[in-house]
Amino acid sequence: MDGDMSAPEDDPDLPDLLNAVTAQASRVVVGQEETIKLLIVALACRGHVLLRGVPGVAKTLLARVLASTIDVEMRRVQFTPDMLPSDLTGTMVLRGHELVFRPGPVFTNVLLADEINRTPPKTQAALLEAMQETQVTIDGQSHLLDKPFFVVATQNPIEYEGTYPLPEAQLDRFLLQIDVGYPSVEDERRMLALERDGVDPVGLNDIRAVVRRGQLDRIVNDVASTSISDEVAGYAIGLVRRTRELPSVALGASPRAAVHLATAAKGMARAHGRAFVTPDDIADVAVPVLAHRLVMTPDAELDRFGARDATRTALGDVPVPR
Numbered sequence: 001m002d003g004d005m006s007a008p009e010d011d012p013d014l015p016d017l018l019n020a021v022t023a024q025a026s027r028v029v030v031g032q033e034e035t036i037k038l039l040i041v042a043l044a045c046r047g048h049v050l051l052r053g054v055p056g057v058a059k060t061l062l063a064r065v066l067a068s069t070i071d072v073e074m075r076r077v078q079f080t081p082d083m084l085p086s087d088l089t090g091t092m093v094l095r096g097h098e099l100v101f102r103p104g105p106v107f108t109n110v111l112l113a114d115e116i117n118r119t120p121p122k123t124q125a126a127l128l129e130a131m132q133e134t135q136v137t138i139d140g141q142s143h144l145l146d147k148p149f150f151v152v153a154t155q156n157p158i159e160y161e162g163t164y165p166l167p168e169a170q171l172d173r174f175l176l177q178i179d180v181g182y183p184s185v186e187d188e189r190r191m192l193a194l195e196r197d198g199v200d201p202v203g204l205n206d207i208r209a210v211v212r213r214g215q216l217d218r219i220v221n222d223v224a225s226t227s228i229s230d231e232v233a234g235y236a237i238g239l240v241r242r243t244r245e246l247p248s249v250a251l252g253a254s255p256r257a258a259v260h261l262a263t264a265a266k267g268m269a270r271a272h273g274r275a276f277v278t279p280d281d282i283a284d285v286a287v288p289v290l291a292h293r294l295v296m297t298p299d300a301e302l303d304r305f306g307a308r309d310a311t312r313t314a315l316g317d318v319p320v321p322r
Contacts, residue, residue, distance in 0.1 A: 014044055014219050014270040020210035021069045027203030029058055029065060031187030038178050039066050041267035044223045047175025048131050048151040054158055057180045063112045063152040068207040072109035079119040085126035089136040106130050113153040117163045124170055131173045175260050177292035226266035228277040231321040236261045236282050242314040243294055249310050251295035261289045279320045287311050
């Protein structure tokens with residue numbers, strides 16, 4: 001990493017970090033401020049993110065920029081149908097007369113899992129253990145991962161040939177699913193106006209780290225200490241339980257979803273400079289936290305009533321505490 005840390009201040013809080021990362025990212029990414037905000041919130045919550053969108057909307061670039069703005073190590077793995085669990089986690093190799101462990105790319109701080117749905121279930125299961133337990137198991141022996149450990153996975157929602165749908169258990173481990181869409185006309189004009197070296201933005205190599213690992217640890221602790229009242233916690237629980245009651249939903253959000261919803265809302269509160277959660281914080285993160293955990297009924301799918309629609313319906317049905 002660049003030795004010249006352009007941190008916003010010696011001891012930044014989450015809004016400082018968000019502003020600094022957004023300023024760095026604006027050199028190469030246009031019109032994705034909300035996505036960057038949610039990525040930073042997930043990082044501060046020690047959660048994982050699934051970026052879902054068609055090719056060419058800067059999913060991989062966003063992850064690269066985020067990792068470059070933090071003083072941590074990043075590795076990128078291109079998931080393929082022939083990928084083995086050991087290609088991700090590592091393997092035992094013979095050195096001299098002794099078997100030693102050679103770590104795989106999962107031993108990093110930010111893991112960019114490109115096209116995660118292109119790898120078979122066995123490899124997905126290896127990543128699932130890493131995401132949930134912050135460790136991997138090789139030949140019956142556990143190996144702990146460094147902290148922070150942050151998975152940013154990408155998925156193309158359109159292409160199905162040669163893909164393996166992510167199981168519900170793995171989707172439930174992602175704190176957020178962020179749908180990355182097409183830019184507006186104005187953003188696309190700004191994108192074309194960026195100075196380029198061939199097809200790559202010139203500013204990509206100039207992205208600097210703006211926060212140290214110790215500063216990130218303090219921000220994580222701030223998020224964890226954010227207060228949430230009984231009424232607001234009840235609102236989060238009400239939303240989760242409502243998804244289980246909707247006739248369009250075959251499988252509603254899990255109890256883990258309620259924990260993730262409250263945690264993400266704490267991160268959103270800190271992003272707004274507050275040490276307490278409001279109902280608006282819950283509503284702001286409800287769709288990216290809950291929608292990917294819902295399984296819709298066949299009738300709802302035929303009617304093109306999706307999980308995001310069901311989550312918004314739950315938001316409209318549950319009374320907001322005042």
